[in-house]
Amino acid sequence: MGTAGLGPLPCVPPPDQTARVPRAEILKCQNLRKTFGDLVAVDDVSFTIEAGETYGLLGPNGAGKTTTISMIAGILERDGGQVLISGRPHGTTSRWGKKQIGYVPQDLALYPDLSARENLRFFARLHGLGRAEARARIDEVLRMIGLTERAKDPVKEYSGGMKRRLNIGVGLLHRPPLLILDEPTAGVDPQSRNAILESVAALAGEGVAVLYTTHYMEEAERLCDRIGIIDLGRIRAEGTRRELVGLVGELDRISLTTGGAQAVPKELETLPEVRKAGSHEGRLEVMVEDARKSLPRVLAAATDAGVVVRAVEVHEPNLESVFLHLTGKALRD
Amino acid sequence: MGALLLITAKDLRLRVRDRSVFLLAIVVPFGLAAIFSLVFNGVDDQARPTFAVADEDRGQIAATFTGQVLGPLERQGVIALRTAGGEREAAAMVGRGDADAAYVVPAGFTRAVLGGHAAELRVIGNVDAPIGSFVARSVAEAFVADVRYVRVALATKGGGTPEEALRVPAPVGIEDFAAERRQLSLAEGFAAGMAVFFLFFTVQFGFSSILDERRDGTLARLLAAPVPRATIVFGKLLGGVVVGVVSMTVLMVAADLLLGAEWGNPLGVGVLLVAGVLAATGVMALVATVATTAEQAGNVQAVVAVLLGVLGGVFIPIQQIGGVFAVLSLVTPHRWFMQGLADLHGDAAPVLAVVPTLALLGFAAVTTGVALLRAGRMLRP
Structure with missing residues (x-):
């Protein structure tokens, strides 16, 4: 059970999970399998991502996230299964498929002795952009990642956050319909991390399908429309955050601080969405299925009953609980 | 591409x-x-020995030795030649280190060779220049071997003039690719x-x-x-x-x-x-x-x-x-x-x-x- 004000990370509005309209399927993975000797790194992994959707692969280090996306990006040969990009088979030799993918590796994949512009130009040309098109697009991307002023400086002189932004910028150069981000915020300061998450959300808003791997639960919750929980090379569960949390069967808890002893008012207890309510040390504890939806009515009922509410806290079961429930271990183990 | x-x-x-x-x-x-x-x-130049030549004979065979044996070697840069007035001067040049070795062609050398008598070609070596002395001796031995061959050829024929002796061809031709070209x-x-x-x-x-x-x-x-x-x-x-x-x-x-x-x-x-x-x-x-x-x-x-x-x-x-x-x-x-x-x-x-x-x-x-x-x-x- 986690604690998080009125929302875990309020900078980006949570994805609207009630109004999902089917969109074009950009990525379809079927029964992906990869072994390294006796080690089965990825086993029977299947999922799809639609245009404008952000799909999170959430799992601890060594779970198989990077191996999975390496196969999807066409970097690593797979031992079994199939990858379809917009319905077309894709693999290590598929040039068309690779043009549809923007790949942002976990490690900084930049040439430190080259400037940002030189790095961007090299990868833009490598992805088939002509000189003029590359120049225009590089200017756009530099603006997007906020590095226009430092474009001519060698990358080795950049801060960690600037390098991370440039690392992502390279993946966006050729306007790919599918963006693969492998733990893009690893080792990044909170400010840069926030900027990266906002950028990813904005890209998804523009219709880019995003495959996002992370072992940070908060990022997956904040960013992803759907999440696949992966461990030991297998997807253990998949769905929206709400669906995954539903697997655990825990309820949300709304805690109203009243400042003194207060019995549970009848108006509150009889609300249809309230499963259970109690009073404890100057707080009213109200258990509901969906705190975000129920909060306005709970507050209204409390106020109508004459309760003076001094503070409100929402406690939601989080993905950490789900991961623990599914694998028997903590996400950061 | x-x-x-x-x-x-x-x-x-x-x-x-x-x-x-x-x-x-x-x-x-x-x-x-x-x-x-x-x-x-x-070092390249030092490897080229200098020989003094004292021609006290001034005959045809002596001229053949200096002109047709030593001359080409000098022109190819294999050796350097210096002229000495006589044996004493040649020995002095070797002694001073001005030459690595000296050839002395004594008077009567040509006559002795053409007459079928014993002849002597002297080589004075410098003990401080063993390689140069060795080269000088080798060249002299090669020339002596040639002379011996010519004598045998003329004897087989039953005699001949000095002009005929000069026209006797070498028994085996050798083309040297090692020294200059390679x-x-x-x-x-x-x-x-x-x-x-x-x-x-x-x-x-x-x-x-x-x-x-x-x-x-x-x-x-x-x-x-x-x-x-x-x-x-x-x-x-x-x-x-x-x-x-x-x-x-x-x-x-x-x-x-x-x-x-x-x-x-x-x-x-x-x-x-x-x-x-x-x-x-x-x-x-x-x-x-x-x-x-x-x-x-x-x-x-x-x-x-x-x-x-x-x-x-x-x-x-x-x-x-x-x-x-x-x-x-x-x-x-x-x-x-x-x-x-x-x-x-x-x-x-x-x-x-x-x-x-x-x-x-x-x-x-x-x-x-x-x-x-x-x-x-x-x-x-």
């Missing part, structure tokens, strides 16, 4: 930014060659040796930079780009070849202009140079495929480069080693490159050093082929 050149151009740009390539490819090899040349300056000077040898020795360090970055890219994380991005893997590999190889050709060209031209080296026909030298660069690139690429990290590759390549250089006669000329090492040197590109330059050396040299060039191309084909077969294991993120 565009992607291949992009990768090569990017690698070259990175090399230029990393100034160490200039140090390794040009400054160090040229500097060492120049130092060696200065240290051994004049020998680099010390300066040329050191310049070529240092150039080909450091060439192996210069070209190693090309293929090995795949391991650098893997270490730095950029290989994953290259592999994710819409570019065939073969393009990445050939782009890397081409980078090494370009740097190798440029550095070798600069070194050869600099040695020509600054050290007075003469390399022979530019076409033949150019073809040999490119073949040498390809061979070096192939060998270093093959070595890189046995490594798992860039650091490991660098270490193994350095060992291989030094070993091949030593075996190939970069530091000690093969002619002075001989035996097993001379045979072993044949498995090094260094030996064939130096041999090729020696073959192209001199006025009568061929346009192309065919055998050494083919040997180097053979090295390149085999090593690059095996390296390409093994390259797949390097192309993993």
Whole structure:
């Protein structure tokens, strides 16, 4: 059970999970399998991502996230299964498929002795952009990642956050319909991390399908429309955050601080969405299925009953609980 | 092709930014060659012995010896001659060290030879110049053997005039390719040796930079780009070849202009140079495929480069080693490159050093082929 004000990370509005309209399927993975000797790194992994959707692969280090996306990006040969990009088979030799993918590796994949512009130009040309098109697009991307002023400086002189932004910028150069981000915020300061998450959300808003791997639960919750929980090379569960949390069967808890002893008012207890309510040390504890939806009515009922509410806290079961429930271990183990 | 050149151009740009390539490819090899040349300056000239000649006979056979035996050797630069008024002066010149040895043709020498009597050609050697004395004695013995042959020929015929004696042909003709045409000077040898020795360090970055890219994380991005893997590999190889050709060209031209080296026909030298660069690139690429990290590759390549250089006669000329090492040197590109330059050396040299060039191309084909077969294991993120 986690604690998080009125929302875990309020900078980006949570994805609207009630109004999902089917969109074009950009990525379809079927029964992906990869072994390294006796080690089965990825086993029977299947999922799809639609245009404008952000799909999170959430799992601890060594779970198989990077191996999975390496196969999807066409970097690593797979031992079994199939990858379809917009319905077309894709693999290590598929040039068309690779043009549809923007790949942002976990490690900084930049040439430190080259400037940002030189790095961007090299990868833009490598992805088939002509000189003029590359120049225009590089200017756009530099603006997007906020590095226009430092474009001519060698990358080795950049801060960690600037390098991370440039690392992502390279993946966006050729306007790919599918963006693969492998733990893009690893080792990044909170400010840069926030900027990266906002950028990813904005890209998804523009219709880019995003495959996002992370072992940070908060990022997956904040960013992803759907999440696949992966461990030991297998997807253990998949769905929206709400669906995954539903697997655990825990309820949300709304805690109203009243400042003194207060019995549970009848108006509150009889609300249809309230499963259970109690009073404890100057707080009213109200258990509901969906705190975000129920909060306005709970507050209204409390106020109508004459309760003076001094503070409100929402406690939601989080993905950490789900991961623990599914694998028997903590996400950061 | 565009992607291949992009990768090569990017690698070259990175090399230029990393100034160490200039140090390794040009400054160090040229500097060492120049130092060696200065240290051994004049050794070539010192190896040419000076002989004093005292002709007290002034007859026809004496003239034949000085004009037709010693004269050509002097003109070829094998020996230097100085004239002495008589035996005493010749001995004094040897004693002072002005000559390594002296020939004295005593009065009556011609008459004795033509008359079939015992004749004496005196050689005065300098104890401090054993090699020069040995050469003088060898030349004299060869001349005496010729005289003996002529006498036998005339005796068989039943006698003859001095003119007829001169017309008796030599029994066996010998064409000497070893001295002038197929020998680099010390300066040329050191310049070529240092150039080909450091060439192996210069070209190693090309293929090995795949391991650098893997270490730095950029290989994953290259592999994710819409570019065939073969393009990445050939782009890397081409980078090494370009740097190798440029550095070798600069070194050869600099040695020509600054050290007075003469390399022979530019076409033949150019073809040999490119073949040498390809061979070096192939060998270093093959070595890189046995490594798992860039650091490991660098270490193994350095060992291989030094070993091949030593075996190939970069530091000690093969002619002075001989035996097993001379045979072993044949498995090094260094030996064939130096041999090729020696073959192209001199006025009568061929346009192309065919055998050494083919040997180097053979090295390149085999090593690059095996390296390409093994390259797949390097192309993993």
